[in-house]
Amino acid sequence: MGTTQPALPLRGGSRIPQVGLGVFRMPTGAETRRVVREALACGYRHIDTARIYGNEADVADGVRESGLSRDEVFVTTKIWNDDQGYEKTLRAAEAALARMRFDCVDLLLLHWPVPGKRLDSWRALERLHAEGRARAIGVSNFMPHHLRELLASCREAPSVNQVELSPFLQQRELRALCEAQGIVVAAYSPLTKGARLAHPVLVRIASATGHTPAQVLLRWGIQKGLVVLPKSTQVARLAENLAALDRALGADDMAALDALEEGLVTGWDPRHAP
Numbered sequence: 001m002g003t004t005q006p007a008l009p010l011r012g013g014s015r016i017p018q019v020g021l022g023v024f025r026m027p028t029g030a031e032t033r034r035v036v037r038e039a040l041a042c043g044y045r046h047i048d049t050a051r052i053y054g055n056e057a058d059v060a061d062g063v064r065e066s067g068l069s070r071d072e073v074f075v076t077t078k079i080w081n082d083d084q085g086y087e088k089t090l091r092a093a094e095a096a097l098a099r100m101r102f103d104c105v106d107l108l109l110l111h112w113p114v115p116g117k118r119l120d121s122w123r124a125l126e127r128l129h130a131e132g133r134a135r136a137i138g139v140s141n142f143m144p145h146h147l148r149e150l151l152a153s154c155r156e157a158p159s160v161n162q163v164e165l166s167p168f169l170q171q172r173e174l175r176a177l178c179e180a181q182g183i184v185v186a187a188y189s190p191l192t193k194g195a196r197l198a199h200p201v202l203v204r205i206a207s208a209t210g211h212t213p214a215q216v217l218l219r220w221g222i223q224k225g226l227v228v229l230p231k232s233t234q235v236a237r238l239a240e241n242l243a244a245l246d247r248a249l250g251a252d253d254m255a256a257l258d259a260l261e262e263g264l265v266t267g268w269d270p271r272h273a274p
């Protein structure tokens with residue numbers, strides 16, 4: 001990757017930049033291309049899309065329009081639930097690559113642990129990795145019980161597990177399991193979709209350290225060794241969120257953030273999914 005940003009090593013030898021741009025709920029294709037171009041211009045080197053976001057092609061066009069070379073930008077996409085199963089996953093991955101006009105993606109994830117299908121879908125991802133269509137493979141929304149089931153039967157363990165994660169939903173058991181297995185954890189909705197940005201502890205730490213509340217949340221994730229995937233359509237916020245890489249929080253502030261666990265789920269809740 002042609003970037004000085006911190007990146008975490010993945011199984012198989014590639015590296016994932018620690019801050020990525022999420023592109024869920026971008027208003028239009030043109031808007032997605034603009035945001036991707038602006039994000040890359042301000043220093044992002046990692047974009048997180050999915051078939052279900054409807055903007056894989058716009059993300060890929062934005063990367064091409066940025067003038068950066070394909071191998072300077074880490075792109076993730078995901079296999080949606082109705083595409084799961086061995087043959088369907090293979091076909092869905094080829095369709096995603098065709099939409100993006102890419103030879104391979106940097107990371108291909110199963111979007112959700114679909115019961116009865118996820119193990120077959122995973123075998124398809126193993127094949128796509130072996131064939132070079134995905135440089136790394138992983139899962140999303142896999143809770144400890146889903147991950148243990150997969151680890152018991154797979155040939156190759158996932159490189160990444162992407163889950164909702166913030167100081168308000170710390171996923172401690174899952175993070176410990178992933179760390180023990182060498183699986184990088186990527187935090188989605190790391191800004192709690194805005195729901196806790198006015199929390200007094202965040203506001204206090206932000207004003208004492210010169211960060212913004214959003215940067216405090218992202219900084220906590222970065223210092224925990226996570227990938228963080230904030231979404232914004234606003235250029236000033238893109239820069240603000242990336243600048244969370246710049247200055248560390250002290251141990252006292254990290255401890256105050258560690259005390260904020262409240263099981264806050266702002267999106268899907270896979271904790272009790274079969």
Ligand SMILES: NC(=O)c1ccc[n+]([C@@H]2O[C@H](COP(=O)([O-])OP(=O)(O)OC[C@H]3O[C@@H](n4cnc5c(N)ncnc54)[C@H](OP(=O)(O)O)[C@@H]3O)[C@@H](O)[C@H]2O)c1
Nearest residue numbers: 022023024048140188189190191192193214230231232233
């Ligand atoms: N794998 C999965 O199942 C899954 C599920 C959900 C999300 N994700 C991924 O994670 C990404 C991020 O999650 P998310 O979009 O749910 O939520 P998020 O990043 O926690 O929050 C996004 C919201 O925060 C606002 N925002 C961004 N930067 C800000 C800042 N510096 N100050 C104040 N507000 C700010 C954005 O508004 P503006 O756009 O107006 O700035 C938007 O309303 C998604 O785009 C997607 O790539 C994955």
